[in-house]
Amino acid sequence: MSSCSRVGLFGGTFDPIHNAHLDVARQALVQMELDKVILIPSKHPPHKTEEGMTSADIRYKMVQLSVEDRVGLDVSPVEINREGPSYTVDTLKEMKNLFDEIMFIVGADNLIKIDTWKNPEELLNMCPFVVAPRGGILKDDFQGSIFQGKDIRFLKMSEISLSSTEVRERIMDGQPVDGLVPEKVLNFIIDEGLYRTVPEEV
Numbered sequence: 378m379s380s381c382s383r384v385g386l387f388g389g390t391f392d393p394i395h396n397a398h399l400d401v402a403r404q405a406l407v408q409m410e411l412d413k414v415i416l417i418p419s420k421h422p423p424h425k426t427e428e429g430m431t432s433a434d435i436r437y438k439m440v441q442l443s444v445e446d447r448v449g450l451d452v453s454p455v456e457i458n459r460e461g462p463s464y465t466v467d468t469l470k471e472m473k474n475l476f477d478e479i480m481f482i483v484g485a486d487n488l489i490k491i492d493t494w495k496n497p498e499e500l501l502n503m504c505p506f507v508v509a510p511r512g513g514i515l516k517d518d519f520q521g522s523i524f525q526g527k528d529i530r531f532l533k534m535s536e537i538s539l540s541s542t543e544v545r546e547r548i549m550d551g552q553p554v555d556g557l558v559p560e561k562v563l564n565f566i567i568d569e570g571l572y573r574t575v576p577e578e579v
Contacts, residue, residue, distance in 0.1 A: 387415065392436055416450065422462075466499060508531045
């Protein structure tokens, strides 16, 4: 069992990771009194087309760069290393074997659609869900039967408006993204010539 017993898991495509992602991770780390937040780039996101998506290895590298020198933040290749679609329920089962306590960090816009995920009832019963405000979705919107009796915790922070799509589009249009992505990630994007065409968003 790991010495970091209370861990937040934050999955996503991270194409690219940006400062709002890191802000959510830091807020969860502090507000939920976690030992660590682990960011988990998905290899084959079930809800997104892979056409035009940056390769998993490149996205993993960007997340890796973003958490360097950031105390309490880490990255895991658990979904990158697993074959097939990156189902959250499979990831949580795997991570529950590694840590004493886990929480899953998710944007409100994604959690509200959890009935489209694999085994949503089982998923919601596996651990507390830590929700970042996004998409104008309110606490009161989580009144459906699927959420009844589940451990849903809301972060106290400003609504997240920045998206990876916006970052990609700004780069394609030649607009600056300083302050939107970590400096190491921006330098990597420039060096690799990423996002000269915008991946399709679903």
